[in-house]
Amino acid sequence: MTDLHWMSALELADALDAKDxxxxxxxxxxxxxxxxxxxxxxxxxxxxxxxxxEEADAAxxxxxxxxxxxxFDGIPVAYKDLxxxxxxxxxxxxxxxxxxxxxxxxxxxxxxxxxGLPMLGKTNMDExxxxxxxxxxxxxxxxxxxxxxxxxxxxxxxxxxxxxxxMTPWAWGTDTGGSIRQPASLCSLVGVKPTYGYVSRxxxxxxxxxxxxxxxxxxxxxxxxALLEIAAGHDAMDxxxxxxxxxxxxxxxxxxxxxxxIGVVKEFVGGGSDGVRAVTDEAYARLEKLGAxxxxxxxPSFQHGIPAYYLVAPAECSSNxxxxxxxxxxxxxxxxxxxxxxxxxxxxxxxxxxxxxxxLGTYALSAGYYDAYYGKAQKVRTLITQxxxxxxxxxxxxxxPSSPTTAFKIGERTDDPLxxxxxxxxxxxxxxxxxxGISVPAGLAPDDGLPVGLQLIAKSLDEPTMFKAxxxxxxxxxxxxxxxxxxxx
Amino acid sequence: MTQVQDxxxxxxxxxxxxxxxxxSKMFCGCRVSFGGDPNTRTxxxxxxxxxxxxxxxxKAIEFTMKIGLALGCKIAEHSLFHRKNYFYPDMPKNYxxxxxDSPLCHEGAVEISxxxxxxxxxxxRVHLEEDTGKSIHIGGGxxxxxxxxxxxxxxxxxxPLVEIVSxxxxxxxxxxxxxxxxxxxxxxxxxxxxxRMEEGSMRVDANxxxxxxxxxxxxxxxxxxxxxxxRSVVRALEYEEERQRKALDAGEMLVQETRHFDEKxxxxxxxxxxxxxxxxxxxxxxxxVPFEPAETWVGSIRESLPERPAxxxxxxxxxxxxxxxxxxxxxxxxxxxxxxxxxxxxxxxDAKKVVNWIIADLFGLLNEAGLELWExxxxxxxxxxxxxxxxxxxxxxxQAKLVLGGMFETGNDPEKVVAEKxxxxxxxxxxxxxxxxxVIAENADAAGKVxxxxxxxxxxxxxxxMKKSKGKANPQMVNELLxxxxx
Ligand SMILES: [Zn+2]
Numbered sequence: 001m002t003d004l005h006w007m008s009a010l011e012l013a014d015a016l017d018a019k020d021x022x023x024x025x026x027x028x029x030x031x032x033x034x035x036x037x038x039x040x041x042x043x044x045x046x047x048x049x050x051x052x053x054e055e056a057d058a059a060x061x062x063x064x065x066x067x068x069x070x071x072f073d074g075i076p077v078a079y080k081d082l083x084x085x086x087x088x089x090x091x092x093x094x095x096x097x098x099x100x101x102x103x104x105x106x107x108x109x110x111x112x113x114x115x116g117l118p119m120l121g122k123t124n125m126d127e128x129x130x131x132x133x134x135x136x137x138x139x140x141x142x143x144x145x146x147x148x149x150x151x152x153x154x155x156x157x158x159x160x161x162x163x164x165x166x167m168t169p170w171a172w173g174t175d176t177g178g179s180i181r182q183p184a185s186l187c188s189l190v191g192v193k194p195t196y197g198y199v200s201r202x203x204x205x206x207x208x209x210x211x212x213x214x215x216x217x218x219x220x221x222x223x224x225x226a227l228l229e230i231a232a233g234h235d236a237m238d239x240x241x242x243x244x245x246x247x248x249x250x251x252x253x254x255x256x257x258x259x260x261x262i263g264v265v266k267e268f269v270g271g272g273s274d275g276v277r278a279v280t281d282e283a284y285a286r287l288e289k290l291g292a293x294x295x296x297x298x299x300p301s302f303q304h305g306i307p308a309y310y311l312v313a314p315a316e317c318s319s320n321x322x323x324x325x326x327x328x329x330x331x332x333x334x335x336x337x338x339x340x341x342x343x344x345x346x347x348x349x350x351x352x353x354x355x356x357x358x359x360l361g362t363y364a365l366s367a368g369y370y371d372a373y374y375g376k377a378q379k380v381r382t383l384i385t386q387x388x389x390x391x392x393x394x395x396x397x398x399x400x401p402s403s404p405t406t407a408f409k410i411g412e413r414t415d416d417p418l419x420x421x422x423x424x425x426x427x428x429x430x431x432x433x434x435x436x437g438i439s440v441p442a443g444l445a446p447d448d449g450l451p452v453g454l455q456l457i458a459k460s461l462d463e464p465t466m467f468k469a470x471x472x473x474x475x476x477x478x479x480x481x482x483x484x485x486x487x488x489x
Numbered sequence: 490m491t492q493v494q495d496x497x498x499x500x501x502x503x504x505x506x507x508x509x510x511x512x513s514k515m516f517c518g519c520r521v522s523f524g525g526d527p528n529t530r531t532x533x534x535x536x537x538x539x540x541x542x543x544x545x546x547x548k549a550i551e552f553t554m555k556i557g558l559a560l561g562c563k564i565a566e567h568s569l570f571h572r573k574n575y576f577y578p579d580m581p582k583n584y585x586x587x588x589x590d591s592p593l594c595h596e597g598a599v600e601i602s603x604x605x606x607x608x609x610x611x612x613x614r615v616h617l618e619e620d621t622g623k624s625i626h627i628g629g630g631x632x633x634x635x636x637x638x639x640x641x642x643x644x645x646x647x648x649p650l651v652e653i654v655s656x657x658x659x660x661x662x663x664x665x666x667x668x669x670x671x672x673x674x675x676x677x678x679x680x681x682x683x684x685r686m687e688e689g690s691m692r693v694d695a696n697x698x699x700x701x702x703x704x705x706x707x708x709x710x711x712x713x714x715x716x717x718x719x720r721s722v723v724r725a726l727e728y729e730e731e732r733q734r735k736a737l738d739a740g741e742m743l744v745q746e747t748r749h750f751d752e753k754x755x756x757x758x759x760x761x762x763x764x765x766x767x768x769x770x771x772x773x774x775x776x777x778v779p780f781e782p783a784e785t786w787v788g789s790i791r792e793s794l795p796e797r798p799a800x801x802x803x804x805x806x807x808x809x810x811x812x813x814x815x816x817x818x819x820x821x822x823x824x825x826x827x828x829x830x831x832x833x834x835x836x837x838x839d840a841k842k843v844v845n846w847i848i849a850d851l852f853g854l855l856n857e858a859g860l861e862l863w864e865x866x867x868x869x870x871x872x873x874x875x876x877x878x879x880x881x882x883x884x885x886x887x888q889a890k891l892v893l894g895g896m897f898e899t900g901n902d903p904e905k906v907v908a909e910k911x912x913x914x915x916x917x918x919x920x921x922x923x924x925x926x927x928v929i930a931e932n933a934d935a936a937g938k939v940x941x942x943x944x945x946x947x948x949x950x951x952x953x954x955m956k957k958s959k960g961k962a963n964p965q966m967v968n969e970l971l972x973x974x975x976x
Contacts, residue, residue: 083540084538084539084540090539092539097539100539102533102538102539102540103533103538104533104538104540104541106540201542202540202541202542203540203541204540205539205540206539206540206776208775209775209776210775236544237542237544238542238544239542239543239544239545239776239777239778240542240776240777240778315772316772316775318574318770319572319574319584319770319772322574322576322582322583322584323537323539323581323582323583324539325576325578325583327578327641328536328537328581328641329538329539337634338578338633338639342576362770365574365770365771365772366768366770367768367770370770370772374772
């Protein structure tokens with residue numbers, strides 16, 4: 001048998017079902033793996049090993065009583081620290097929330113819990129999900145298991161590194177402009193940004209409300225489908241949650257892509273680094289070989305995606321983050337009066353990138369500037385949505401690289417926010433349009449030997465097609481997604 | 490004075506906030522109610538905890554549409570919530586979910602009337618938002634800036650709040666009184682709010698400006714806040730009108746500012762001037778989707794609307810033959826009108842008699858006890874019975890006042906109070922005649938005067954009979970007997 005920590009959730013579920021292994025054994029293996037690697041990788045902000053083991057024992061008891069909560073009862077999971085967890089410290093990677101212990105569970109957490117998944121802990125992230133490298137965490141840097149000199153991507157970098165290093169089979173991340181798909185690409189993982197409203201946002205500490213979505217980070221496409229199914233569905237606590245029934249993802253995932261029309265974006269051809277381009281060109285050819293038809297589509301508005309995003313997201317965050325004022329929870333820096341207290345708390349609690357975006361957003365919403373900035377950005381958003389809708393008249397899916405580059409060196413882009421922002425050039429338009437996107441491992445770049453991800457974009461609620469295509473691609477590629485054997489781990 | 494007033498005209502626009510009496514708050518499931526231990530009616534949503542999301546209360550949207558339709562407004566086909574961003578510790582999220590350029594209701598009008606006639610006041614908009622918590626500032630001058638520390642109670646945070654904005658069509662303090670009174674009665678009849686200014690479930694802010702008659706531009710707009718009763722609104726507006734007129738007379742420039750009304754002194758004082766105007770950075774609330782009230786929904790609300798004050802006033806005047814003053818008093822509140830109509834329905838005679846008992850006697854008792862008409866222990870039918878007892882001669886009008894006092898204290902039926910107090914009027918002719926004879930014998934002088942044609946003295950003799958009978962004799966019978974015997 002493979003090492004427990006390298007098994008997929010589906011393999012673990014089968015092993016549990018066959019009584020080859022217990023949840024305690026799985027959980028102990030993962031906790032031990034974490035103990036061995038955590039110091040080197042910095043993936044977790046808060047580990048809940050004891051709790052995970054208790055929950056594993058409870059799961060084992062349920063299984064032997066024939067009362068398993070789900071097929072995955074007893075398979076541990078990790079959460080990006082942006083999901084609030086009842087009784088477990090939650091910071092969203094920010095010092096301003098130091099010491100905050102939420103009184104309630106996010107819907108994603110509650111539903112994962114209802115399926116019986118023990119909680120391994122809370123993973124590191126860029127502060128309030130603002131960043132593409134996890135270097136903006138208020139607490140620590142996370143290293144990429146493929147090369148510890150490099151970033152894991154971000155903002156869900158802790159979740160990505162933990163899954164890539166075999167510390168958990170799966171983890172929850174969130175994606176506002178690429179925060180799941182870009183780290184998935186950089187760590188050779190499957191990462192899904194579902195349709196906006198597919199998964200409840202209740203209990204996700206908001207960065208940009210109209211763009212945020214929760215999604216899975218896994219080592220296999222089927223695991224991603226399985227984890228997504230656990231939390232998907234309408235939630236009365238989130239009024240932007242879609243009411244429609246969610247179609248099955250895991251069932252029929254092996255349906256193949258024969259006859260599928262896949263769009264290749266004219267404006268993106270030649271985009272990305274040489275290594276990324278080489279791998280993605282090969283990936284497009286593979287899709288064609290598997291029976292899909294490649295169709296060139298034009299998405300002229302995509303070039304305005306990043307500027308529009310950097311108005312919409314900061315505008316929303318400037319308002320969303322206003323509640324962190326030291327009055328009710330989290331850190332407080334005492335001062336003589338309320339204005340000084342709030343000002344000092346925010347000055348010391350927020351990191352540089354968060355402050356930059358709050359200021360950008362405050363400016364974009366100011367009287368006299370609203371129409372020129374926020375208003376204009378919303379128009380671009382409408383254009384992108386329309387361009388995509390037009391493209392979907394011709395194609396079923398759109399394929400792009402997930403990230404323009406492979407994992408970059410720690411510190412390489414920290415002084416150049418604009419270069420950092422461009423990390424999300426292929427992913428941001430998907431959030432702006434509210435569509436679904438998946439990043440699936442496509443192999444290693446010939447120039448630097450680092451992972452490259454292929455992004456497949458589906459129209460709203462067409463996750464089944466997206467998963468089928470990603471699954472067919474993954475199976476045909478047969479690429480081992482673990483960095484096992486790399487010097488780093 | 491008259492001269493001065495002739496030179497100027499006053500323009501008033503009102504902004505009225507009304508807390509809705511929905512079962513739960515605007516965006517969460519917490520119960521809405523007044524008072525309670527601090528922070529006991531809160532949850533992650535109304536505390537603005539990280540990760541929490543607002544889910545709009547459909548009942549609150551319906552209540553708002555009820556108010557809008559009752560004020561003659563159009564209902565927006567497409568409406569949405571906006572965020573109003575500003576920092577204040579009583580606001581958990583440091584933004585208020587409110588409405589901005591797409592209010593739920595717009596372009597309405599109500600008709601008000603008074604000594605100055607009848608005219609329309611436009612309703613600019615009626616929109617829905619969430620209320621803030623309450624701050625209590627400890628130490629210093631009681632304001633946040635100079636206090637030692639502040640306490641926050643979030644029980645009220647997230648209560649659905651409706652904002653009603655009038656056009657600047659109001660020309661005097663008395664018109665403002667009529668407008669607010671009507672509005673209060675309208676909302677009361679809808680059953681969507683307690684509309685109690687004293688408890689803050691209805692709050693009135695006024696924009697007042699004075700200009701030279703005929704001037705094209707409005708004068709500097711002064712916003713007056715902190716008026717806790719309709720009486721305060723009138724006092725504050727009268728004060729402010731006078732202040733601005735005097736300032737203009739003295740050649741002073743008025744500035745746009747916000748002023749605070751002091752209940753004790755009746756004076757307004759400046760809180761802040763325009764330089765501190767806030768930029769609220771309104772933008773569409775991304776946590777919620779825009780909504781389009783279905784036409785059938787709006788239609789069914791429109792059909793279910795109760796009678797509005799102007800219509801009620803007309804009906805009271807016609808149906809009960811009441812004068813303008815009586816109508817005004819009885820329609821100033823929907824519950825008062827309901828109470829009166831129930832009493833009138835239970836009384837077979839002229840409803841004016843019931844009105845007289847309400848206004849002349851019952852109101853006195855209510856005022857002393859600090860109660861409203863509908864809060865008294867006396868049921869409408871009991872008052873009707875009391876008037877019937879007088880009509881039948883069982884008690885005198887004078888006795889009835891005593892009986893009313895007893896009813897007011899105990900809530901007992903008038904018959905019971907009469908029996909308990911031993912107030913039955915003696916209408917037995919034999920018994921009365923014996924007393925009359927006694928009085929004539931004891932007061933020979935007075936009796937002689939009456940016999941000789943001085944009828945003015947008869948009152949004295951009636952009084953003596955009443956005294957002897959301890960007020961129980963039917964005065965009309967006494968009068969008749971004396972006249973017959975002394976003719
Ligand atoms: Zn609540």
